[in-house]
Amino acid sequence: MRLINQQLSPPALLALKLAPFVLLVIAYLAGSAARLADNPADKLLPALSSMATAIDLMAFTPDRRTGDYLLWTDTWASLKRLGAGLGISTAMALVVGVAIGIFPVIRALLGPFVGFVAMVPPLALLPVLFIMLGLGEISKIALIVIGVAPLMIRDMAQRVLDLPREQIVKAETLSANSWLVVWRVVLPQVLPRLIISLRLQLGAAFLFLIAAEAISSDSGLGYRIFLVRRYLSMDIIFPYVAWITFLAAMADYGLDRLRRWLFPWSDMEGGR
């Protein structure tokens, strides 16, 4: 049988899905054990036990100086910035993207401009943001918005343009005015895509968040990682990276479930 036609039994499927994760853990443990055998004070690949101690210290023991549980205050600080940045970007994508897609005037006015702005490398703007907006929350949120919003706007606009013209004309023959075409025909159909677009931008948003936090902050997941880097505290960095990855993966999964729950038709084949 050709490789492309292989049918896998459920146990085989599960085993294959888990294999890379298991291999990664085994490789780490083996590497860690080998290095620790050479030098018990090695900091590069700490043993699971020292990572557990570090997690306990960060997540379940109040900080001696401030009395905070650092992992949770860091997570909260980062998620607030991320949520604000992505929320603003999503709202902009919805309003500006749909307007560019459906109204010829707005498309002529903003289409090429947004396409141009999307090409600005956001990290190159970071110093400008820090200088103009200060070192507080606003500049970090602004970096996420500048990095993410133009791409989401373009994606939304393209989605609207991809709607068959027949549907728009059909809506007009059903007495829709411009607003009703947007409200009852275009918006509901691009909302699922907006959620997908948001999922695709999660990674970029985390990148900009951590970059901003690394340079100037006093809390946040990125701040902590770059702070303890000075002491080669891999036992803290690894759990933090795993935690960020877990948060991003959960957000990704949660958004997908949300889309299926809100828009059950969006996964059906042959709908359009």
Added chain:
Amino acid sequence: MTALSIKHLWKEYGDQIVLENISLEIAPRSFVALVGASGCGKTTLLRMLLGQEQPTRGQILIDGEPLPPEPGPDRGVVYQRYSVFPHLTVLGNVMLGPEMAGSRFWGRLTGTRKRDLQDRARAMIADVGLAGAEGKYPAQLSGGMQQRLALAQALMMQPRVLLLDEPFGALDPGIRADIHALMQRLWHTLPMTVVMVTHDLREAFTLGTRIIALERTRTRPEEIARYGAQIGKDIAIWPPRVAGGGTIYDNPALRDDPALEDLIAGRPDSIERH
């Protein structure tokens, strides 16, 4: 009763002439089938009737008034694809038109008006043979059922003109025969003029009262761009079909129609009049 009048209509895309000097009078309650080879401009003509495209020269009158330059609720349309909205259920699709007509901002009705509309929509859904599918999404329907839904959705607006763009072209023959019967019944019972684009001559002769064939008279390569399609054949179906009545063979009352005299004149197979 809606008459369409097409006067000296030209359509050009840049240098390419698509339609050349088309003039056509369409009587109220006719069922006109537009046929012709691919690329002869029959869909372009339909789009101009719809208001989706504008003629380069000439004009289209609807009951003597110039056609508005954009689509509107007086002209319904059913396309071969993309005619229904994938994000709405069958009931939602059928209710959409009257909802938008009745609520110009939210596009949704509430209370008694909503319940009345739901009853009307359910009756329409049952009428086109989709009873029981009210809660399904279009993706869960077969192609034939989707086209029935598209018809129901368009007819809720009680359009004076119904424009069909190869609506049944993608359906299996059996399904197509069923939906032809539905289409005939709807045309007989509802006060509308129908213009249908089709490439299926059999379908044209099954449904139409009149067949218009568009054709290019000049087909030499150097002439193709500079000469558009014209009306090649204009065939009135014999025996004449009358909306709401059948033909003069199965409805004797129709033989007293004074208009019949003109139709019969010159026909070798004229029926005896009693």
